[in-house]
Amino acid sequence: MKESQSENRQEVVSLCMELVSKPSVTPKDEGCQQLIATKLRDSGFHIENLSHIDTTNMYATHGSGGPIFCFLGHTDVVSPGELSAWAYSPFDPVIHDGMIYGRGTADMKGGVAAMVMAAKRFVEKNPNHRGKISLMFTSNEEGEFVNGTPHMVSRLLERNEILDYCLIGEPSSSKVLGDTIKIGRRGVLTANVSVYGIQGHVAYPHLGNNPVHNAIPALNELVSHVWDRGNEYFPPTSMQIPNIRSGFGVSNIIPGECFIQINWRFSNEISAEEIKRITDEIFTRHKLNYHIDWEFAGAPFITRTGELLDITKKAVRDICGIEAEESTAGGTSDGRFIARFDGCQVMELGVISETIHKANECTSAEDLEKLALIYEKVLEDLMV
Numbered sequence: 001m002k003e004s005q006s007e008n009r010q011e012v013v014s015l016c017m018e019l020v021s022k023p024s025v026t027p028k029d030e031g032c033q034q035l036i037a038t039k040l041r042d043s044g045f046h047i048e049n050l051s052h053i054d055t056t057n058m059y060a061t062h063g064s065g066g067p068i069f070c071f072l073g074h075t076d077v078v079s080p081g082e083l084s085a086w087a088y089s090p091f092d093p094v095i096h097d098g099m100i101y102g103r104g105t106a107d108m109k110g111g112v113a114a115m116v117m118a119a120k121r122f123v124e125k126n127p128n129h130r131g132k133i134s135l136m137f138t139s140n141e142e143g144e145f146v147n148g149t150p151h152m153v154s155r156l157l158e159r160n161e162i163l164d165y166c167l168i169g170e171p172s173s174s175k176v177l178g179d180t181i182k183i184g185r186r187g188v189l190t191a192n193v194s195v196y197g198i199q200g201h202v203a204y205p206h207l208g209n210n211p212v213h214n215a216i217p218a219l220n221e222l223v224s225h226v227w228d229r230g231n232e233y234f235p236p237t238s239m240q241i242p243n244i245r246s247g248f249g250v251s252n253i254i255p256g257e258c259f260i261q262i263n264w265r266f267s268n269e270i271s272a273e274e275i276k277r278i279t280d281e282i283f284t285r286h287k288l289n290y291h292i293d294w295e296f297a298g299a300p301f302i303t304r305t306g307e308l309l310d311i312t313k314k315a316v317r318d319i320c321g322i323e324a325e326e327s328t329a330g331g332t333s334d335g336r337f338i339a340r341f342d343g344c345q346v347m348e349l350g351v352i353s354e355t356i357h358k359a360n361e362c363t364s365a366e367d368l369e370k371l372a373l374i375y376e377k378v379l380e381d382l383m384v
Contacts, residue, residue, distance in 0.1 A: 010369075011117055012113050012114055012117045012368050012369055012371075012372045013095075013100065013113075013365045013368055013369065015035075015039070015113040015116060015117060016093075016100060016105065016109055016110045016112075016113035016114075016363075016368055017093040017095075017100060017102070018035060019032050019035065019036075019075065019104065019109040019112060019113060020091065020093040020100070020102035020103065020104050020105055020109050021091055021092065021093060021102075022035075022091070023091045023103075024075050024076050024077055024104070024139060025076065025077060025078070025079050025080075026076040026077070026078065026139070026140055026141075026142040026143035027054050027055050027056075027076060027139050027140035027143050027144075027147070027148075028056075028076065028139060029056035029075050029076065029139035032075035032109075032112075032137075032139070033056055033057075033058045033075055033137055033139070036058070036060075036075075036112070036116050036135075036137065037058060037060065039116060039120060040060045040062075040116065040119070040120060040135065042120075043062070043119075043120045043123050043124055044062055044123060044127070045060045045061060045062045045119075045123070045135075046060065046061050046062070047059075047060050048060070048061070050151065050152045050155055052147040052148075052151045053147045054140070054147060055138060055139055055140040055147035055148045055151070056075070056138070056139040057136075057137070057138045057139070057147075057148060057149075057151065057152050058135075058136075058137050059134060059135070059136050059152060059156075060119075060134060060135045060136075061132055061133065061134045061135075062119070062123045062129075062132065062133045062134075063123075063129055063130075063131055063132040063133055064131075064132055065130075065131055065132065066131050066132070066164060067130075067131040067132075067164035067165060067383075068131060068132045068134060068161065068162065068163050068164050068165070069131065069132070069133055069134065069163075069164065069165045069166075069167075069379065069382060069383055070134045070135070070136055070163045070165065070166045070167070070338070071115040071118075071119060071134070071135045071136070071166075071167055071168075071169065071375070072135075072136050072137075072149070072166055072167070072168045072169070072334060072335070072338060073108055073111055073112040073115060073135075073136075073137050073168065073169045073170075074108060074112075074137060074138050074139065074140075074141035074142070074148070074149075074334070075109070075112060075137050075138070075139050076138070076139045076140055076141055076142050076143065077103050077104035077107065077109070077142065078103070078107075078142050078357050080103045080359070081359060082359070085359035085360070086359050086360055087101065087360055088101045088102070088360075090102055090103035090359075090361075091103060093105065095365055098364060098365055098366060099362040099363065099364055099365070100362060100363055100364075100365050100368070101360060101361070101362045102361065102362075103361055104361070105361055105362055105363040106171045106350075106351050106352065106353065106354075106355055106356045106361055106362065106363045107170070107171050107353070107356035107357065107361070108169050108170055108171060108350060110171075110350075110351050110363045110367075110368050110371070111169025111170065111171065111350040111351060111371065112137065112169060113368065113372075114169065114368055114371040114372040114375055115135060115167075115169050115372075115375055116135065117372045118372045118373075118374075118375035118376040118379065119133055119135055119375075119379070121372075121376055122376050122379040122380065122383075126379075126380070126383070126384055129379075129383045129384055130383055130384065131164075131383055133379065133383060134163075136149070136152055138152065138334070141333075141334055145297075145334070148334070149334040149337045149338070150337045153337045153338065153340055153341070156341075157340065157341070162341050162342070162343075162344070163338060163341045163344045164341075164343070164344060164345070165307075165308045165344065165345050165382065166335070166338045166341075166344055166345070166346045166347075167308065167312065167347060167348075167349060167375070167378060168182075168333055168334065168335050168338075168346070168347070168348040168349075168350075169348075169349070169350045169371075169375075170182070170333050170348045170350050171350040171351045171352060171353035171356055171363075172327075172348045172349050172350045172353065173349075173350065173351055173352045173353065173367075174352065174353065175352070176320070176322065176352070177320055177351060177352065177364070177367040177370055177371065178316035178319070178320040178322055178324050178349070178370075178374065179322060179324060179325060180324060180325050180326075180327050181309070181312060181313065181316070181324045181325070181326055181327070181347055181348065181349050182327055182328065182329075182330070182333070182335075182347060182348035182349075183233075183302055183303050183304065183309060183326045183327070183328060183347050184233060184234070184300065184301050184302030184303060184328040184335075184346075184347075185298075185300065185301060185328060185330070185331070185332045185333055185335060185336060186234060186235075186237075186265040186266055186267060186300050186328065186332065187264075187265070187266045187267075187268075187272060187297075187298055187299045187300040187332075187336070188263070188264070188265060188266075188296075188297035188298055188332050188336075189263070189264045189266060189272045189275055189276075189294070189295070189296055189297070190261065190262065190263045190264075190294070190295040190297070191260075191261070191262040191263075191276075191279060191292050191293075191294055191295075192259070192261055192292065192293040192294075192295065193259070193260040193261070193262065193283075193290055193291070193292050194257060194258070194259055194290060194291045194292075195211040195212075195214060195215045195257065195258045195259075195260065195288050195289065195290045196211055196256065196257055196289040196290065196291075197209040197210055197211035197212075197214060197254070197255065197256055197257065197258070197289070198254070198256060199253065199254055199255060199256030200253075200254040201252060201253065201254065202251070202252050202253065202254055203252070205254065208254035209254075210254050210255065211246065211255060211256070211257055211258040211288075211289075212246050212247075212255065212258045214286070214287075214288055215258055215260060215288060217286055218282050218283050218285075218286040218288060219241065219260065221282050221286075222239060222262070222279065222282055223239070223241070225239070225278065225282075227239065227264070227266065227270055227275065227278075228266075228267055228269035228270045229269070230267050230269065231267065231268070231269060233267075233268075233302055233304065233328055234267035234268060234269070234300065234302075234328050235267065235328075235329070236267065237264060237265065237266040237267050237269070237270055237275075238264070238265050239262060239263070239264050240262070240263050241260060241261065241262050241263075242261055242263055243259070243260070243261040244258070244259070244260050244261075245258070245259040246258040246259065262279075265331075265332075266300065267300055268299075268300040268302065271299075272296055272299065276292075276294060279292070280292070297332065297336070298332060298336030298337065298339075299336065299339070300328075300336075301335060301336055301338075301339035301346060302328060303345045303346050303347050306345040307345070307382060308345040308347060308378075308382065309326075309345065309347060311378055311381045311382050312324070312347065312349055312374075312378055314381065315374045315375075315377040315378050315381070316349070316374060318377060319370050319373050319374045319377065320370060320374070324349075330353075333348060335347075335348060349371075349374065350371065351363045351364070351367050351368065351371060352364070352367065
């Protein structure tokens with residue numbers, strides 16, 4: 001390998017470690033984006049601050065016209081949790097046996113570093129590339145998210161700046177780098193349900209009305225309901241009840257209210273509105289006195305075909321020597337907001353996800369170097 005190439009690839013690891021050293025727990029950025037902006041500005045990128053309320057956002061661009069290609073990522077991380085569970089300090093990254101340890105190495109400061117260095121190298125080699133290269137980063141993906149990517153997308157839509165391609169650096173790989181490309185994600189819908197009864201003494205049940213008892217038949221029907229059967233791209237819609245709260249912690253009071261939280265991860269065979277309609281119908285039929293606060297986190301999205309998918313798979317093949325599989329499995333990502341751009345091809349490719357949100361989160365230094373090469377090759381094949 002040429003010395004200059006080796007130095008460039010080491011810069012990916014160095015940038016990752018510098019980002020990890022900043023304790024940017026959601027929604028804090030702690031200077032991550034300022035560091036990124038400095039590196040990109042040195043290569044001729046225009047940096048736009050799109051921060052909103054509690055969230056730090058940046059949008060960096062190089063070039064003009066179309067098509068518009070976007071790297072999407074986030075600089076925030078989840079809490080490291082109990083520090084005693086870590087072999088190394090979570091915000092003092094170290095390399096051991098070729099692995100970089102620290103909070104955010106995999107999710108997703110490693111991916112951010114690879115995207116930044118790939119974009120920087122690409123425009124330095126191809127200053128007159130076609131269209132516009134952009135990078136969009138937020139400090140609030142792991143948290144409430146509203147003031148992050150959704151806000152930036154709205155700003156771009158207001159000025160009719162429509163993204164054509166978006167590659168997200170989330171940790172998509174399963175066993176080895178590049179084995180999985182996420183071509184879509186399921187939708188997310190949450191119901192925060194309050195069921196009301198009448199508080200009373202358990203010895204006089206005829207004077208009370210237990211909302212827990214009343215809710216059980218309706219919940220059983222919801223649990224057994226077949227929402228859809230999925231399709232070749234998505235598994236069937238799933239419903240889970242993650243939280244139920246009621247009572248006062250004593251054994252002699254009938255509670256007057258029961259809180260139930262229900263979460264759906266839904267395919268493109270059903271809409272959020274249809275899920276709401278069915279849920280209301282079941283609760284009404286069981287004669288519950290209830291109220292629902294709905295939280296809609298995004299619709300399902302998918303990129304079945306297109307240049308971005310073909311070029312990304314070819315880049316993985318060329319750099320890693322494997323054939324990437326297409327998947328929509330897992331949770332959700334900010335790709336659901338990018339899907340608001342009509343016709344935009346959206347997918348995710350990043351490092352191995354095995355240690356994300358865990359103590360001793362880590363990623364391979366060699367994989368980061370390869371990931372940056374994959375990203376750069378995508379730009380070369382798509383934007384030259």
